[in-house]
Amino acid sequence: MSESSYAAIDQIDDLPSRLSAAIADPPPLVDAPLMSPELAYGRHRGPASCGHRKAAVLVAMYRHAGAWRLAMTLRPAGLAHPHQVCFPGGRIERGETAQQACLREFEEELGAPARPAHLLGALTPVYVFVSNFMVTPLVAVLERRPVYHPNPAEVAEVVEPTLAELLNPDCYGEHRIIRGRLQFNAPCVCYGQHEIWGATAVILGELMASVRRMLANASPVGEPPSSCFLDR
Structure with a gap:
């Protein structure tokens, strides 16, 4: 895939419809980029341990400044997993659905509602074994870029990579992790x-595999049904 084809994604007006179809018909996980760290031994795909907690993240995308972008956050020093980039989301509270939880967390973290939001589908749940959470990633398109007022206790920076940038293989590398005397690499x-x-890279890997499948499929797809709109 050439650099010109990376940028071509920003010219796809019906990207939500096409990507929704790709997410609904995913390739085998072995075909997605292997983004799990060394020594993870496939644990991001479970099974989860007894007593695990459930969480959800919103993989929100929107068009801004002529490009399709993702909404991500940099975690501040005082939180778990400090200085890591992640998707907005968190624990599913009692009585909540995954959709309700990730919409609530998005608004709490970024100070802006993720609405109107059009659900494209769910990616494969990811088990974060360090914190014992099974995380459901929900992919949605927002009608416009929110006006962010991030909560400084939860967000150090709003990070907005474009899909075109994430398609470029040159942006993939390795992150070095040091745990005492133990050193190992994680794809990043x-x-x-x-x-x-980490888990965010695993989610990104599957998302971008779906984006590449979408670009390879030249057949037109129709508009998603109106029932796909997210709501509280």
């Missing part, structure tokens, strides 16, 4: 000064 996505790795 390099965006500016950030290295996106």
Whole structure:
């Protein structure tokens, strides 16, 4: 795929319809980029341990400044997984659905509602074994870029990579992890000064595999049904 084809994604007006079809018919996981760290031994795909907690993240995308972008956040020093880039989301509270949880968390973290939001589908749940969460990633398109007022207790920076940038294989590398005397590598996505790795990279890997399948499929698809709109 050439650099010109990366940028071509920004000219696809019916991207939501096409990507929704690709997500609904995913390739085998072995065909997605292997973004799990060394020594993970496939644990991001479960099975989850007894007593695990459930969480959801919103993989929100929108068109802004002529490009399709993702909404991501940099976690501040005081939180778990500090200085890591992730998708907005968190624990599913009692009585909530995954959709309700990720919409609530998006608004709490970024100070802006993720609405109107059009659900494209769910990616494969990811087990974050370090914190014992099974995370459901929901992909949605927003009608416009939100006006962000991030909560400084939860967000150090709003990170907005474009899909075109994430299609470029040159932005993929390795993150070095040091745990005492143990050192190992994790595949990562390099965006500016950030290295996106771990469970977030696993989610990005599957998302971008779906984007590549969408670009390879030239057949037209219809508009998604109106029932796909997210709501509380």
